[in-house]
Amino acid sequence: AFDDADQDQWQTHIRTGAVRIVPPREAAKVDPSRVLRLPPRFVRTDQRGKTSNLAELKAKSRLVVPGHVAPEGEVRTDAPVTPQQTLHVSLHMAANNHWRIGSFDVKDAFLSGKRNPRKLFVRPPREGIRGVPKDALIELVKGVFGLRESPRLWWLQLREHILAAGFTESRWSPATFEVHDAAGNLCGMLNVHV
Numbered sequence: 433a434f435d436d437a438d439q440d441q442w443q444t445h446i447r448t449g450a451v452r453i454v455p456p457r458e459a460a461k462v463d464p465s466r467v468l469r470l471p472p473r474f475v476r477t478d479q480r481g482k483t484s485n486l487a488e489l490k491a492k493s494r495l496v497v498p499g500h501v502a503p504e505g506e507v508r509t510d511a512p513v514t515p516q517q518t519l520h521v522s523l524h525m526a527a528n529n530h531w532r533i534g535s536f537d538v539k540d541a542f543l544s545g546k547r548n549p550r551k552l553f554v555r556p557p558r559e560g561i562r563g564v565p566k567d568a569l570i571e572l573v574k575g576v577f578g579l580r581e582s583p584r585l586w587w588l589q590l591r592e593h594i595l596a597a598g599f600t601e602s603r604w605s606p607a608t609f610e611v612h613d614a615a616g617n618l619c620g621m622l623n624v625h626v
């Protein structure tokens with residue numbers, strides 16, 4: 433079950449364009465200072481919940497790179513979040529204006545972020561990945577789990593989509609977006625936590 437979960441996680445990385453397999457011949461030409469000295473690993477968990485069948489394993493894997501060994505100081509790593517006070521104001525506004533309230537999570541969000549501005553590579557995990565030669569490298573094209581810049585890259589992509597959807601960024605609170613009707617009246621808010 434964990435082998436299948438590992439493969440599913442890897443396919444998500446490929447499908448989102450978060451990584452690129454660098455064939456051995458090309459990998460031999462990569463600057464060694466851009467290759468993280470430790471390989472990534474699959475972090476495996478059993479996602480059985482209290483309501484699921486406890487006799488049945490629910491395998492989940494996440495490929496995590498050793499971001500702590502990546503070169504420092506090359507990129508911004510900040511990603512704003514809506515302050516708790518703003519969330520309270522939003523809930524107050526929703527109650528007063530009879531707005532519907534909802535929440536959502538973005539699956540594999542970091543893998544959908546902006547392109548990483550720096551070139552970083554890792555070797556395949558020690559246990560290997562089906563279809564990836566052991567002498568190949570994996571280019572970290574986007575923010576992947578474990579890199580310090582991943583929250584920032586995801587934030588930039590998310591912000592771009594929210595603004596394109598017609599929201600405006602709040603002037604008084606970070607990671608808070610507003611939507612106004614044709615008359616300019618506030619008719620909704622979106623609070624982001626990365």
